[in-house]
Amino acid sequence: MEMKFLINLIESGSISVPSILLDYYNQLGLNEQECMMLIHVHAFLSKGDDFPTFDNLAARMTLDETECAELLRRLIQRGYLSIIQKNDNNIYSEAYSLQPLWEKLLRTSYSQVVESSSKSNDE
Amino acid sequence: MEMKFLINLIESGSISVPSILLDYYNQLGLNEQECMMLIHVHAFLSKGDDFPTFDNLAARMTLDETECAELLRRLIQRGYLSIIQKNDNNIYSEAYSLQPLWEKLLRTSYSQVVESSSKSNDE
Amino acid sequence: MEMKFLINLIESGSISVPSILLDYYNQLGLNEQECMMLIHVHAFLSKGDDFPTFDNLAARMTLDETECAELLRRLIQRGYLSIIQKNDNNIYSEAYSLQPLWEKLLRTSYSQVVESSSKSNDE
Amino acid sequence: MEMKFLINLIESGSISVPSILLDYYNQLGLNEQECMMLIHVHAFLSKGDDFPTFDNLAARMTLDETECAELLRRLIQRGYLSIIQKNDNNIYSEAYSLQPLWEKLLRTSYSQVVESSSKSNDE
Numbered sequence: 001m002e003m004k005f006l007i008n009l010i011e012s013g014s015i016s017v018p019s020i021l022l023d024y025y026n027q028l029g030l031n032e033q034e035c036m037m038l039i040h041v042h043a044f045l046s047k048g049d050d051f052p053t054f055d056n057l058a059a060r061m062t063l064d065e066t067e068c069a070e071l072l073r074r075l076i077q078r079g080y081l082s083i084i085q086k087n088d089n090n091i092y093s094e095a096y097s098l099q100p101l102w103e104k105l106l107r108t109s110y111s112q113v114v115e116s117s118s119k120s121n122d123e
Numbered sequence: 124m125e126m127k128f129l130i131n132l133i134e135s136g137s138i139s140v141p142s143i144l145l146d147y148y149n150q151l152g153l154n155e156q157e158c159m160m161l162i163h164v165h166a167f168l169s170k171g172d173d174f175p176t177f178d179n180l181a182a183r184m185t186l187d188e189t190e191c192a193e194l195l196r197r198l199i200q201r202g203y204l205s206i207i208q209k210n211d212n213n214i215y216s217e218a219y220s221l222q223p224l225w226e227k228l229l230r231t232s233y234s235q236v237v238e239s240s241s242k243s244n245d246e
Numbered sequence: 247m248e249m250k251f252l253i254n255l256i257e258s259g260s261i262s263v264p265s266i267l268l269d270y271y272n273q274l275g276l277n278e279q280e281c282m283m284l285i286h287v288h289a290f291l292s293k294g295d296d297f298p299t300f301d302n303l304a305a306r307m308t309l310d311e312t313e314c315a316e317l318l319r320r321l322i323q324r325g326y327l328s329i330i331q332k333n334d335n336n337i338y339s340e341a342y343s344l345q346p347l348w349e350k351l352l353r354t355s356y357s358q359v360v361e362s363s364s365k366s367n368d369e
Numbered sequence: 370m371e372m373k374f375l376i377n378l379i380e381s382g383s384i385s386v387p388s389i390l391l392d393y394y395n396q397l398g399l400n401e402q403e404c405m406m407l408i409h410v411h412a413f414l415s416k417g418d419d420f421p422t423f424d425n426l427a428a429r430m431t432l433d434e435t436e437c438a439e440l441l442r443r444l445i446q447r448g449y450l451s452i453i454q455k456n457d458n459n460i461y462s463e464a465y466s467l468q469p470l471w472e473k474l475l476r477t478s479y480s481q482v483v484e485s486s487s488k489s490n491d492e
Binding site for chain 2: 004005008009012013014015016017018019020022023025026031032033035036037039040043060061062106109110113
C-alpha cells in the first residue's frame with residue numbers, strides 16, 4: 001500500500017507549466033482564477049486528455065460545473081482558448097487548444113524584451 | 124535578437140508543479156487565488172530564490188504589494204506556508220518553506236487512496 | 247511560420263523527469279545509455295503514448311531499431327521496466343510501465359536517507 | 370521520518386527537460402552519455418547551482434571525476450557548452466551556460482520544420 005502510494009506519487013508527478021504563463025498572465029488581463037483554469041486545461045492536455053469535461057475541471061476547482069462552463073466560455077470569447085476539430089482516422093472529436101494563449105504570451109514577452117533592449121541601447 | 128529571445132524562452136523554461144497540488148488544493152480549503160500565490164512561491168523556490176519580496180510577487184499577480192503581504196500572512200497563519208531561518212556559513216537569513224503545504228496535501232491524498240482502496244475491498 | 251514554430255516550441259514544452267532518477271540511476275547499476283532509454287520511455291508515457299514503437303525510440307537515439315529492442319529486453323529482464331496488459335472498454339493492449347524502476351529508486355533513496363539519519367543520530 | 374522522506378521527495382521534485390533536447394540530440398551528433406551529462410548540468414543550473422564540481426557530477430554518473438572533466442572539456446570544444454564569467458556585485462565567478470546547446474537545437478528543429486512545411490506545400 002505504502003509503496004503503491006509512493007509510486008503513484010511519482011507517476012502522477014509534476015506538470016510543466018511554462019514560466020512565460022506565470023510571469024505574464026497578469027499583463028494579459030487574466031486574474032488568478034482565470035490563470036488557474038488555464039493551468040488545469042494545460043495539465044489535462046499535457047497528459048494526453050484534450051477535452052476534459054466540466055465535471056473533471058469542477059472536481060479540482062472551487063467552481064461548480066456551471067461556473068466552469070461559464071468561465072471557459074468567457075476565456076474562449078476573449079481569445080485565450082479555442083476549441084478545435086480533430087480528425088483521427090476519420091473519427092472527429094473536439095479538443096481544447098491553448099495556442100491563442102501562447103501566442104498572446106509570446107507577443108507580450110517579445111515586445112517587452114524589445115522595449116527593454118532598445119532602452120538599454122539608448123543609455 | 125530573435126535567437127536571444129528564443130534561447131531565453133527555453134532557459135526561462137517551465138516550472139514543475141506537483142500534480143498533487145493541482146488535484147487537491149480545493150479539498151484543502153484553498154481557492155484559486157491562494158493556490159496561484161503558492162505556485163508563485165514554489166516557482167521562486169525552485170529557481171533557487173527562497174525569499175521573493177512582496178514586490179517580486181505583486182509584479183506577477185493582480186494583487187498589489189500590500190495585498191500580497193496580507194495573503195502570505197493568512198497562508199502562514201492557516202498553516203500552508205512557513206518562514207524558516209537559514210544558516211549558510213554563519214550568514215543567517217529567512218526563507219519561505221512549503222513543507223506545511225506538501226504535508227497537508229500528502230495526508231489528504233493518502234487518506235483518499237486508503238478510503239477508496241478499502242471501499243473497493245468491501246465490494 | 248515564425249509564430250507557429252514558437253507556439254510549437256512551447257506546446258512540445260518540457261518533460262518532467264523525477265530528480266530521484268537523475269540522482270540515483272548509477273547506484274541502481276544503470277549506465278547513461280540505459281538511463282536515457284528510460285527517460286525516452288518516460289517521456290512517451292507522460293505524453294499519453296504508453297507503447298512507443300522501436301522505431302519511435304530509434305528515431306531519437308543513437309541506436310537502431312534492433313539495438314533498441316535488445317536494450318528494452320535487457321531492461322525488462324533486469325527488472326527496471328515491465329510490459330502490462332491494459333483493458334480499455336474491452337479493448338486489450340500492451341503498455342510499458344516504469345513502476346519497477348520507481349520502486350527500486352524509492353527503496354534506494356529511502357535506505358540512504360535512513361542510513362544517513364541514523365549516522366547523524368550516532369554523533 | 371516517513372513524512373520527512375515524502376516531503377523531501379516532493380521538494381526534490383522534477384527537473385523540466387526541454388523536449389527539443391530529447392527529440393534532437395542525436396541529430397546534433399550527441400550520444401546518450403553526452404546527452405545525460407548535459408541533462409545533469411541543466412539540472413544543476415535550473416536549481417540555481419550554476420557551477421557544479423566534477424565531483425558533484427561524478428557522484429551521479431558512471432564516470433569518475435577525471436572522465437567527467439574530460440567529457441565536459443570535449444563538449445565545450447565541440448560547442449555544446451560554454452563557461453561564462455559572472456559578476457554579482459563585483460564578485461566574479463564562473464558558470465556553465467547551455468546557450469550554445471539551445472541555439473544548435475533551435476536551428477536544427479527550425480530547419481526541419483521549414484523543410485517539412487515546404488515539402489507539404491509542394492504536394
